[in-house]
Amino acid sequence: MWDNFFFIGLPYIAILMFVGGIVYRSLSGIMSRYRAKWDLSVRGDYLWTTRSTGFFGRASIGPASLCLHWGLIILFISHLVGFIGGSYNFGSWIEFFKWAGLGGGIIFLYGALWALLRRIIIPQVKAMSTPDDYIVLLFLILIAALGLYQSAIEMVFGISFLAGPWMASIFKLQPDVSAIAGAPFINKLHIIVAFLFFAYFPFTKLVHFASYPFGYINRPFVSVRRRRTER
Numbered sequence: 001m002w003d004n005f006f007f008i009g010l011p012y013i014a015i016l017m018f019v020g021g022i023v024y025r026s027l028s029g030i031m032s033r034y035r036a037k038w039d040l041s042v043r044g045d046y047l048w049t050t051r052s053t054g055f056f057g058r059a060s061i062g063p064a065s066l067c068l069h070w071g072l073i074i075l076f077i078s079h080l081v082g083f084i085g086g087s088y089n090f091g092s093w094i095e096f097f098k099w100a101g102l103g104g105g106i107i108f109l110y111g112a113l114w115a116l117l118r119r120i121i122i123p124q125v126k127a128m129s130t131p132d133d134y135i136v137l138l139f140l141i142l143i144a145a146l147g148l149y150q151s152a153i154e155m156v157f158g159i160s161f162l163a164g165p166w167m168a169s170i171f172k173l174q175p176d177v178s179a180i181a182g183a184p185f186i187n188k189l190h191i192i193v194a195f196l197f198f199a200y201f202p203f204t205k206l207v208h209f210a211s212y213p214f215g216y217i218n219r220p221f222v223s224v225r226r227r228r229t230e231r
């Protein structure tokens with residue numbers, strides 16, 4: 001029964017909240033003064049942005065932001081490859097997940113720990129931080145730590161052979177928990193916390209991931225420099 005709840009109910013709730021939450025927030029302006037004025041725009045929703053902290057503690061924003069984002073991108077791609085490999089029994093794809101996931105996980109943890117630390121020790125960054133700045137980092141650090149604990153410390157790998165078919169059953173709308181029910185506890189916890197995180201995602205600054213217009217992704221860097229005044 002618990003397996004049904006956590007591996008059928010929770011994934012569908014999380015997917016609905018993830019997609020529905022992003023659409024609702026982008027149309028309703030819920031966090032802004034445009035609240036309740038339905039519009040195809042998030043203009044004025046200042047909490048949609050990441051509230052850049054790059055003005056302060058510039059030396060640490062580099063390792064934090066670069067490692068965190070590249071780590072996540074590598075992890076996303078390696079999970080995808082692993083799940084497809086697990087569904088079709090491609091051993092080499094799982095091997096790719098193992099090593100790319102390990103590398104991505106370490107890079108990600110390094111960046112995320114930096115990001116958390118700079119929110120705690122740089123006074124200006126601490127002052128501008130809101131609870132969700134900390135909560136999203138703690139969520140992600142916990143998820144990555146559970147994944148790495150299992151693969152790098154317990155040295156258990158190959159759960160994708162169970163997770164792949166189960167994920168495929170979810171997306172085919174024919175949910176079947178028989179495979180994932182046999183996964184180790186740590187891996188189940190990893191997946192459950194990840195789904196809780198995805199359900200929470202649209203209500204945090206991470207919603208910037210779905211930014212429209214998409215020019216946001218390749219817009220020029222915002223350069224923050226010290227202004228030298230001529231005497």
Ligand code: HEM
Binds near residue numbers: 082148156
């Ligand atoms: C619903 C989403 C997710 C699912 C279903 C999932 C599932 C899995 C599974 C099954 C493994 C073990 C692979 C194996 O033994 O073959 C794994 C490993 C891992 N996951 Fe996730 N995961 C999810 C989200 C995340 C997220 C958001 C992160 C990052 C914060 C993450 C980070 C990791 C890491 C670092 C590993 C270890 C990789 C390695 O050492 O090779 N996962 N995940």
